[in-house]
Amino acid sequence: MPRADRKQGLCQRISLDRKELAICAPLVAANFFGTIRTMSQHGSVAAVARLLREIEALLKHPSVTVELGHRGVNASITMLAVQGLLAYVEGNRRQAHDDLSTATEEIRARLDLG
Secondary structure (H helix, E strand, O other): OOEEEOOOEEEEEEEEOOEEEEEEEOOEEEOOOOOEEEOOOOOHHHHHHHHHHHHHHHHOOHHHHHHHHHOOOOHHHHHHHHHHHHHHHOOOHHHHHHHHHHHHHHHHHHHHHO
């Protein structure tokens, strides 16, 4: 069940093989005109990067890999896409382009085979 934490934002606790992990995102609010702003501007990009690294770590967990495989999702391609997003968030657009393009090509190839 998600919970709000003043310092970390919105958190979700998940359990994997007796290990509990907390994935937290900064709280986000929409103003009257619908634009999104973070509750705390300081460290917002760092928080997003941290979340992407946590997701990458989860994707390396064997039970996640198996579950994704059962759903027809390749964990390596998923991890490459997350790495591309991380590179983009960190300002490395060339690496982001390479990673996301490769992930897109791999997904497209699997769609053509399926």
